[in-house]
Amino acid sequence: MITLTAENFDEQVLRSDRPVLVDFWAEWCPPCKMIAPVLEEIDAEYGDRVTIAKINADDHPEITLRYGVLGLPTLNLYSGGEVVRQIKGARPKRMLLAELEGYI
Numbered sequence: 001m002i003t004l005t006a007e008n009f010d011e012q013v014l015r016s017d018r019p020v021l022v023d024f025w026a027e028w029c030p031p032c033k034m035i036a037p038v039l040e041e042i043d044a045e046y047g048d049r050v051t052i053a054k055i056n057a058d059d060h061p062e063i064t065l066r067y068g069v070l071g072l073p074t075l076n077l078y079s080g081g082e083v084v085r086q087i088k089g090a091r092p093k094r095m096l097l098a099e100l101e102g103y104i
Contacts, residue, residue: 001039001040001043001052001053001054002051002052002053002054003053003054003055004022004053004054004055004060004063005055005059005060006060006062006063009055009060009063012051012053013053013078013081014078014081015081016051016078018049018050018051019049019050019051019077019078019079019084019103019104020050020051020052020053020077020078020079021039021042021050021051021052021053021075021076021077021078021100021104022053022054022055022075022076022077022078023035023036023039023052023053023054023055023073023074023075024054024055024057024064024067024069024072024073024074024075024076025054025055025056025057025072025073026056026057026058026072027056027058028058029072029073031072031073031089031090032072032073032090034090035073035075035090035091035096036054038090038091038092038093038096039052039054040052041093042093042096042097046104049104050100050103050104057069057072067083071088071089073088073089073090074086074087074088075087075088075096077100077103079103084103085099085100085103087099
């Protein structure tokens, strides 16, 4: 799992040659903590097909605002430098994978 910052976001996400699932999260967010282990599992199982990354929304508000993230957690799936799917809120693993089907 990659930790993103304003400095590496464009390189790691927008210029990636494969899909990137970005978790916008914050320390104070209980649902963010609930989804973190799910994302680690997906990274372990599907890491050869999709990059899992996270960015602290409080530390990087400019990125959060650029992509219209209003609530946490928000998962944006990027492909070819564009957001192709946005998932708001925590989900169980099977539901999250169902929403990502066709992309990874």
